[in-house]
Amino acid sequence: MRQDRAEYCHMTAPTDFETELEIFRTESESAAQYLYAYLSIHETARRRSVHALLNTAPLFWNTALSALQAGAFIVLGRIFDQNSAHNVDRLLGLAQRNLALFSKNALGVRKQGPSATPPAWLDDYLASSYVPDATDFRKLRALVKKNRAIYEARYRDIRHKWFAHKELSDPAEIGALFAKTNINELQRLVTFTGSLYDALWELYINGRKPTVRQRRYSVKAMHQRPTPARRISKVQERITLEAAKFLRNAAKQITVRRKRRFRP
Numbered sequence: 718m719r720q721d722r723a724e725y726c727h728m729t730a731p732t733d734f735e736t737e738l739e740i741f742r743t744e745s746e747s748a749a750q751y752l753y754a755y756l757s758i759h760e761t762a763r764r765r766s767v768h769a770l771l772n773t774a775p776l777f778w779n780t781a782l783s784a785l786q787a788g789a790f791i792v793l794g795r796i797f798d799q800n801s802a803h804n805v806d807r808l809l810g811l812a813q814r815n816l817a818l819f820s821k822n823a824l825g826v827r828k829q830g831p832s833a834t835p836p837a838w839l840d841d842y843l844a845s846s847y848v849p850d851a852t853d854f855r856k857l858r859a860l861v862k863k864n865r866a867i868y869e870a871r872y873r874d875i876r877h878k879w880f881a882h883k884e885l886s887d888p889a890e891i892g893a894l895f896a897k898t899n900i901n902e903l904q905r906l907v908t909f910t911g912s913l914y915d916a917l918w919e920l921y922i923n924g925r926k927p928t929v930r931q932r933r934y935s936v937k938a939m940h941q942r943p944t945p946a947r948r949i950s951k952v953q954e955r956i957t958l959e960a961a962k963f964l965r966n967a968a969k970q971i972t973v974r975r976k977r978r979f980r981p
Contacts, residue, residue, distance in 0.1 A: 734808075734812060734815065734818055734921070737803065737807060737808045737811055738808060738917060738918065738921065740803045741796075741805065741914055742914050742918075744792055744795055744910070745907075745910040745911045745913075745914050746952045748789055748792040748796065748907050748910065749908065749910075749911060749952045750952060750953075750956045751786070751788035751792065752786075752789040753904075753907075753952075753956045753957045754785050754960050755785035755786050756904075756957070757939075757940070757956065757957040757960040758778070758782060758960055759782075760936050760961070761940070761960065761961045761964045761965065762964075766965075766968040766969070767964045767965060767968045769968070769971075770967055770971060771964075773971075786880075787880045790875055790876040790881075791876065791880060791881060793868060793872060794873065794877070794881065796910055797865045797868045797869070797873075805910070806858075806861070808917070809854060809861065812854060812917065813851065816849065816851075818921065819848060819849050819920060819924075821846055824843060824846055825839055825843050828842065828843075843924070846923075846924030847920070847925055847926040849920060849926070849927060853926070853927055857913065857917075857929070860913070860929055864909050864910075867902065868906060870897075871897045871898055872898065872903065872906070874894055875898070901935065904934040904935065904953075905931070905934050907934075907953070908933075908934040908953060909929070909931075911932055911951065911952070911953070912929045912931060912932050913929055915929075916928055933951070933953070934953065936957055939954055939957045939958065940957070940961060943958055944958075
């Protein structure tokens with residue numbers, strides 16, 4: 718193990734992969750924060766009191782909503798467009814070309830950390846850890862290809878021709894682009910990137926088979942059946958509920974103040 722550790726610590730690939738994995742996490746979470754903040758504001762505004770609150774500063778809230786919407790599409794492009802510097806294919810390519818990163822020896826080095834001697838539990842842990850092969854990454858690439866096809870068919874032109882480069886000005890053409898979108902599909906697309914990150918992180922850090930599990934994605938369901946705060950771990954749920962809580966509390970405060978003002 719000592720020789721394996723020395724060889725592994727002198728490899729440059731782990732740093733490259735870890736860097737790309739962290740960039741992918743921040744991109745995925747940014748897309749989720751922008752989209753789910755946007756959707757949560759709209760969902761919360763179904764309440765009459767919240768709608769009235771937003772109408773006290775309509776220019777500000779329309780500006781904020783437009784920025785959130787644009788941000789979500791811009792980041793999605795950075796994730797899926799293959800000419801982007803840090804797209805998802807670069808991340809998977811680094812992993813697939815450096816399978817030694819996921820060996821039991823490499824995992825053992827990561828688990829041992831800075832300690833001079835391995836912990837007593839490490840051998841048993843490594844014995845049950847999963848070592849991926851090219852088939853695992855082909856499956857992940859197939860999932861990425863499926864989701865990229867959705868992005869390219871219905872969201873790429875909105876990103877490129879409207880938000881990023883303003884190629885369109887005809888309202889009819891702009892409306893035709895947005896008519897192709899589907900909100901549930903867009904939510905699944907954004908949360909897929911988070912699920913892919915989870916799978917890669919669990920493989921690299923914990924030696925678990927890379928399985929992409931669907932995250933909870935429906936803003937409407939999150940509003941109707943919120944996850945208890947102590948159990949929230951995914952960014953789309955956190956931003957959804959934070960935005961709703963803030964707007965409801967702000968609307969409530971205004972209502973209370975108005976009642977006090979007009980109290981006989």
